[in-house]
Amino acid sequence: MTTPIQWFPGHIARARRQLQEQLKLVDLVFNVLDARIPQSSQHPDFAQLIGERERILVLNRADLVPVRALKAWEAALLHQYPAVVTTNAQSGAGIRELLKASQSAYQRVNERRRRRGMLPRAVRTAVIGFPNVGKSALINRLVGKRAVRSAAQPGVTRQLQWVRIAEEIELLDSPGILPIKFADQEAAIKLAICDDIGSLGYNIEQVAARAFDLLLPLIPERLEERYHFDPTPFTGEGWLAHQAQHRHHSLTQKAAEQLLQDFRRGHLGPVALEAPAPT
Structure with a gap:
């Protein structure tokens, strides 16, 4: 019997409430997805959360995906977003392109402000995505220094904070947002x-x-x-049992840990x- 997956820590609930308040101040959203699973890492409530705000899609961990697959996703998602940028927050690849897309959004936001008789100002940008898709590492690359905590595990960012990356752009780093229940x-x-x-x-x-x-x-x-x-x-279960017996002293958990670690690290x-x- 398969155990359903559910994970909704207390700090996520608090952060979601805070994020909904802060989003009232936001002009632009970086929607950060895991390039290996763009569909599954899209939050089901994303459209409801951000409303009509400007948005840029960021496919992070692009180095872990074949180029052909990445190009196919870029082409598909450009029908939904004005800009799709592929990045590797660890190496800094794609950061220049993301800044360029942000400048275009800055111009659009402030053109609307001018039409309403308002002065231009820095564009307030929220970085949104599931835990551990690389949001904080992305912000640190954009800022050019270690401005926010970052680690290769979910749940490191536990509170919202604003970080200025240029005269034109302020970024809001937030904890990963999760659905209250995984329906899918x-x-x-x-x-x-x-x-x-x-x-x-x-x-x-x-x-x-x-x-x-999935990998076979x-x-x-x-x-x-x-x-x-x-x-x-x-099958997956049979392979784990075989691997455990021959390489891990019959410890199936060790075989499972190795497979997931090898996949996650790109081995x-x-x-x-x-x-x-x-x-």
Whole structure:
């Protein structure tokens, strides 16, 4: 029996209420998604939260996705957003392009202010996304220094803070926002596989078994190269049991941890777990 994934820490509930108040002051939103799972890392309440505000889509961790898949997502998402920028917040790739897109949004926001007889001002920008998709690391790259706490685990940012990155732009860093309940359990599993929700919310062996089932048709040769046996006869559960028996003293949890760690760190090569719907 599969245990449903649910994770909604207390600080997330408080941050969501605070974010809804701060969004009243916001002109522009950076919607940060995990490039490996753009669909599953899109918050189901995003449109309701931001209303008619300017938006820029950021596909972070772009280095972990094949170029062809990344280009397909960019093309698909440009139908919904005025700008789609691919980034790697750890290396700084794509930051210049994001700043350029922000400048264009700054001009649009202040042109509307001028038409209303208002003076131009810095554009207030909120950075929104699930935990651990790289929001704080992205802000630190934009600022050019360590302005906010950042770590490779969900739930590090626990309060809202404003950071000025230029005369024209102020950024609001916020804790990752989560739905109160994951109605889409397949999306929740993919978030867990990519380490975008806390490990207390899921069974690691179930998540790793599902990760194997998703990865097998995509990268069978890479799995065989990494683990030194043919993966094709196995389901996820069977593969974990085999791996545990031969490499982890029969500890299935250790086998699960290794698979997820290898995927998350890019040791299995670039992989896109989702593709845009055909048009």
